[in-house]
Amino acid sequence: MECVRSGALDLGRSGNFLGKSGSTTSCGKVRCSTNLAGSTKCEQNLHGKVKPLLLSASGKARGTSGLVHRSAVLKHQHHLSVRSTSTDVCTTFDEDVKGVSSHAVEEKIGVLLLNLGGPETLNDVQPFLFNLFADPDIIRLPRLFRFLQRPLAKLISTFRAPKSKEGYASIGGGSPLRKITDEQANALKVALKSKNLEADIYVGMRYWYPFTEEAIDQIKKDKITKLVVLPLYPQYSISTSGSSIRVLQNIVKEDQYFAGLPISIIESWYQREGYVKSMADLIEKELSVFTNPEEVMIFFSAHGVPLTYVKDAGDPYRDQMEDCIALIMEELKSRGTLNDHTLAYQSRVGPVQWLKPYTDEVLVELGQKGVKSLLAVPVR
Ligand SMILES: C=CC1=C(C)c2cc3[nH]c(cc4nc(cc5[nH]c(cc1n2)c(C)c5CCC(=O)O)C(CCC(=O)O)=C4C)c(C)c3C=C
Numbered sequence: 001m002e003c004v005r006s007g008a009l010d011l012g013r014s015g016n017f018l019g020k021s022g023s024t025t026s027c028g029k030v031r032c033s034t035n036l037a038g039s040t041k042c043e044q045n046l047h048g049k050v051k052p053l054l055l056s057a058s059g060k061a062r063g064t065s066g067l068v069h070r071s072a073v074l075k076h077q078h079h080l081s082v083r084s085t086s087t088d089v090c091t092t093f094d095e096d097v098k099g100v101s102s103h104a105v106e107e108k109i110g111v112l113l114l115n116l117g118g119p120e121t122l123n124d125v126q127p128f129l130f131n132l133f134a135d136p137d138i139i140r141l142p143r144l145f146r147f148l149q150r151p152l153a154k155l156i157s158t159f160r161a162p163k164s165k166e167g168y169a170s171i172g173g174g175s176p177l178r179k180i181t182d183e184q185a186n187a188l189k190v191a192l193k194s195k196n197l198e199a200d201i202y203v204g205m206r207y208w209y210p211f212t213e214e215a216i217d218q219i220k221k222d223k224i225t226k227l228v229v230l231p232l233y234p235q236y237s238i239s240t241s242g243s244s245i246r247v248l249q250n251i252v253k254e255d256q257y258f259a260g261l262p263i264s265i266i267e268s269w270y271q272r273e274g275y276v277k278s279m280a281d282l283i284e285k286e287l288s289v290f291t292n293p294e295e296v297m298i299f300f301s302a303h304g305v306p307l308t309y310v311k312d313a314g315d316p317y318r319d320q321m322e323d324c325i326a327l328i329m330e331e332l333k334s335r336g337t338l339n340d341h342t343l344a345y346q347s348r349v350g351p352v353q354w355l356k357p358y359t360d361e362v363l364v365e366l367g368q369k370g371v372k373s374l375l376a377v378p379v380r
């Protein structure tokens with residue numbers, strides 16, 4: 001089987017990624033953008049739990065049960081998604097609300113990039129896994145059993161570490177995520193500068209260095225006056241963007257400086273034109289390497305989540321992933337690229353059911369069906 005792996009992503013390509021927008025308070029998932037000027041622009045879901053919202057005729061939400069954070073500088077708007085049943089996409093904190101005077105202080109914009117983090121050496125693997133499994137958004141225990149979170153994390157991380165180490169050893173002895181994220185931060189700084197936007201970029205990892213808490217300390221020291229939060233996961237999941245945003249929420253709740261800081265959160269961006277087009281560019285480029293490009297199966301490979309996240313906790317991840325693939329395929333079709341495609345989920349951990357179909361099973365099936373050429377496209 002001929003197999004080529006692709007998948008870099010290009011944040012800088014999105015035309016209006018951090019552009020100013022008008023003061024409208026509604027937006028569909030497809031057009032969401034962060035508004036540095038401060039007007040409420042997009043729907044939001046600060047809480048990991050996405051519950052269906054009842055919309056009034058004006059489009060305003062009547063049910064707000066999914067929200068856990070409120071502060072004097074927040075304005076919330078909710079909208080049902082155009083393409084799926086989940087809420088999304090970003091949260092904007094209004095500037096013109098009591099407590100923030102943009103005229104009195106010199107503007108200092110910060111962008112906080114959130115990512116998962118990864119062990120830099122094989123010795124880091126077990127403590128990294130401990131941090132991951134100690135997260136209640138990763139191992140979701142009933143409230144009554146929360147006291148077991150850390151002992152369980154210790155147990156599972158110790159048990160998982162050998163297998164995990166094997167994986168990290170095979171890619172050079174550690175995760176490349178910190179280096180890649182730093183490169184993205186530099187590229188973003190340059191891209192913003194080219195649009196005459198000065199911003200300080202911070203990197204906050206959820207489970208390894210530099211931790212989100214460190215980035216937050218630095219933001220405070222630097223006296224940032226407006227903060228844009230960009231999780232580097234194109235699609236929203238309770239276990240990724242949701243978990244990192246929860247860390248922020250906890251800090252905002254406790255800290256006077258952050259409680260008064262206008263913060264915009266971009267919850268998902270897989271639907272942005274720049275992302276969709278850059279993925280299509282990459283796929284076309286890699287297809288051209290094959291002898292018969294039109295015969296190649298495009299194999300989208302996504303990190304899975306346990307099925308209960310989607311079924312019981314309302315995680316929009318699967319909907320957003322399917323939507324994401326549909327948008328990329330639509331874009332390819334509009335360019336005359338009509339290849340077959342498949343989406344499958346990898347990275348199962350533990351005995352529970354995860355999102356299906358599973359990558360390892362689909363690969364076998366494709367081989368049995370006689371598929372000879374495959375382009376593997378990681379989509380997170
Ligand atoms: C056990 C639960 C896990 C959930 C739920 C989960 C969701 C999830 N993760 C990513 C992205 C990444 N995960 C990475 C590593 C990783 N993830 C888990 C477990 C869960 N992930 C483990 C145990 C590990 C460690 C490696 C292993 O032992 O398999 C990474 C790599 C980080 C790095 O080191 O560079 C990424 C990226 C997403 C997108 C996601 C839900 C949508």
Ligand SMILES: [Fe+2]
Nearest residue numbers: 116303304347
């Ligand atoms: Fe993971």
